[in-house]
Amino acid sequence: MNPDRSSKSNKPGLYVHIPFCSSICPYCDFAVLTGNRSRQERFVSHLLREIDLADGKMRGFDTVYFGGGTPSFLYAEGLSEIAKAVVNKGEKGWLDPDCQWFLEANPEDVTPSSLSVWRELGIRTLSLGVQALDDEALPWLGRHHTVEGVRRSVGLVREAGFDALSLDLIYGRPGQESAAWRKELEAAVALEPDHLSCYQLTIHERTLFGRRKREGEVMEASEDRQAELFRFTHEFLAEAGYEGYEVSNFARSEAHRSRHNQKYWYHTPYLGLGPSAHSFDGRSRFWNEHSLFDWQKKIDGGGSAVDGRETLSDEDLLLEAVMLRMRTKDGLDLAWVRERFGIDFLKVNEDLVAKLSTDGLLELDEDWLRPTLDGLAVADRLAVAFNVGTAAT
């Protein structure tokens, strides 16, 4: 199997973080906040400065991804100004001619007029934050749309002629039966998206759900239950023609895998702009100030908004690679490990690979070490188990 598919590229990607939401969802632990118009305007003016200040060392981006937060919640003129600034910079070779533009949007923000603005900006792929296709679950998740609203939005997106549509869903809610989740998945598949992201509910400590968990009001499903739902999700979607190419990501075809997200998983460089955005230049990782306030202050000071930086050693890189590839269906390219790090990964992990293969968690396919579906379900565990040093232990 050749992993180099059209959806994957070695060119860098650009991520723009829009930190605003209409309200904060109880499960969300990203850098988000609600913001009125003047606050948003201040943010936009700072972001324009940050784009202007970008040194241009990293260039030739073939993805521009507006994530958040809720980019669709940002006032339209603001989004336009940002997009234009990116394009202008692009005239100086910042963007690749084949650049693809992505935007995360809430269903309720999808209107004929917003769609036409986004189209005009060059957005070709929309990712809708659907989260649930169950009218009782949506308010519980802090969402303001309805199932009917989602259907309407999807229809509008299709009419407006976007290239690709992705839906985000959350599963594993307390009390969510397999049958109910199956119904939601059926409804999702009926909408014929090109891509699906199905995230199992994780209750993070510093969220509203986190607090309610501490108070004993909300509980994550048991491990066995989570495992069952995980398997069910992958099997159901595979049956429906969506290949689970990553733990939580499913695509209608290889071409529809997320070109941008794959950069994160394959050590392709990317530049992140906006508060809390992360960047990787091939050797170093650096990240912006987390809070909007600190990020703005740094930009006001005339310098970069970068808060921290680390340079990865070969061991760091390999550790990350193992950790990230074990989350993907394609798995780890052993030839690449051998060439890049001079390590015979199989030899260093001989007993473990044998044991995990026998137990049905891994498959060795020529020079690729792939997690099976059961392996994917314990990918974090596998990453810990492997020895990435040179000496066998």
Add this chain to the structure above:
Amino acid sequence: MALTQIRNFCIIAHINHGKSTLADRLIQRCGGVSDREFRDQLLDSMDLERERGITIKSNTVSLHYKAKDGREYLLNLIDTPGHVDFSHEVRRSLMSSDGALILVDAAQGVEAQTVANLYLAMEHDLRVLPVINKIDLPAADIDRVQEEIDKDLGLDALEAIPVSAKLGHGIDELLEAIIEKLPAPTGDPEASLQALIFDALYDAYRGVILYCRIKQGTVKPGQTIRLMHTGKEYDVEEVGLLQLKRVKQDELSAGAVGYVIANIKAVRDIAIGDTITHKDNPAPKPLPGYKEAKPVVFSSIYPMSTDDYEDLTKALEKLTLNDPALTYQKDSSAALGFGFRCGFLGLLHLDVIQERLKREYDLSLLLSAPSVQYRLTVEKEGVVMVDNPSRYPDPMHIIKSEEPFIKASVMMPEKYLGAVMELCRERRGVNTTFHYLAVGRVELTSELPLAEVLFDFYDRLKTVTQGYGSFDYEMLDYRETKIVKVDILVNGESVDALSQLVHVDNARPRALHYCERLAETIPKQQFKIAIQGAIGGNIITRTTINAYRKDVTAKCYGGDITRKRKLLEKQKEGKRRMKMVGAVEIPQAAFVAVLKTDES
């Protein structure tokens, strides 16, 4: 000073009956220490002793006391340790004394240890003076304790001095009684030298300091002495009295208790209980009482971190400078790395050494299950002594197995007798008998395998007697037994550090105990883990830890790979601290949980 103005005595008592407090009070009353210097329980020099309220290492102090008769006396208080593991030390303290105060708690009454120590004192012809302590306690029952002194100890209850060491009550009366009732030492300063070494201490600057009682003759700096058992000779550099600090003297002569410094490098070069004489004009024979302290309990000690092996080596070397009863030799385990097989006088000794290694040397340790030494008769080889499961021979070739037995004595209120008899029966006790000491108080004796006492016996005894049972023992002999080696297997691989030699009847429960504790403490892994107990190839118990079925974060935090990698590194770091048995990661906490000796 004339012999008639010297009193050499010790205080013997059960743990917590207030021996050290009484010693402190005597020292204070005799001005042996200024109030500013005064710390409670002066004689207990180790923090550990202070904390546990027990004396492990004996100390000695000479006190000047001006009695009511107007004369000045020198009182040599020879401290004794208060636990059965250290009875060899008690014995030597007694041998250096002419009299003993036997201390009884006014609320607790006479305990097993008190009786045992009294017998020891009587064996050495000491004049014994009973003292009733803690008369200030609300629960104090002086009449009952007097009756016990009369009946259990056979001493004159009317002679007993009531005191409160805590409040300082009765101390003057006690000091006068010491002068009046306890005998002065005898001996001839001109005779050939005979001095009993009853303790020794290593000093970084002066080498070994010998604590001794001069029975006959005189010793002074410049003389050449010979230690009669080892035959080694040394030049005396300094002699003196122990008055909390060393006070140099010109000489020590018959009747004196003091110290001798003679350029001796290590405590292991000498033998406690040995007799000092002169190279010229030596005594015809040594004093009686030399007995080697033999370890009876064995355990392997491993550092938690292999990096600490060197430090452990040094720490053990240092500890044995002062504690020759502790023995050690190199040992190693596939699971736990390099360590030492150590021999101890008993469980408390083991506990004390473990604590000292932790506190004084800041070492984190793992100790294998304590074991006794078995006497095995093996084809072709003959008799071999085995305490380490890794040295256990092929059972096919063992002709006979024997294990050490003890004579245990438990004193308790009558109502617990049934429960204690049952406990002894469970622990394979034989010839269990009892007799009434006084109304409502019973002493039970039973012949028990020592191995049975090593495994949570103290705890169980405490529980079944609600804390009112006191326990003492002495070694008896070796008796034929049936032992097996129990191995613990993790996914089919034996964890050598967890192997044990146990009586065949205990094999299954002990294996189950280990398997269950491991199953509780080994975290789930990416595969199923079988934990089995086995005798040879025969599986006797089995527990299973299920594999992880779901362990993956849903989101990869967008581009924030650093966060995820840091989490992973943390887990890897945790894994690095685990011990690998085959492909299974076993956290040290699991070893700690399994090997934890139940608190004694």
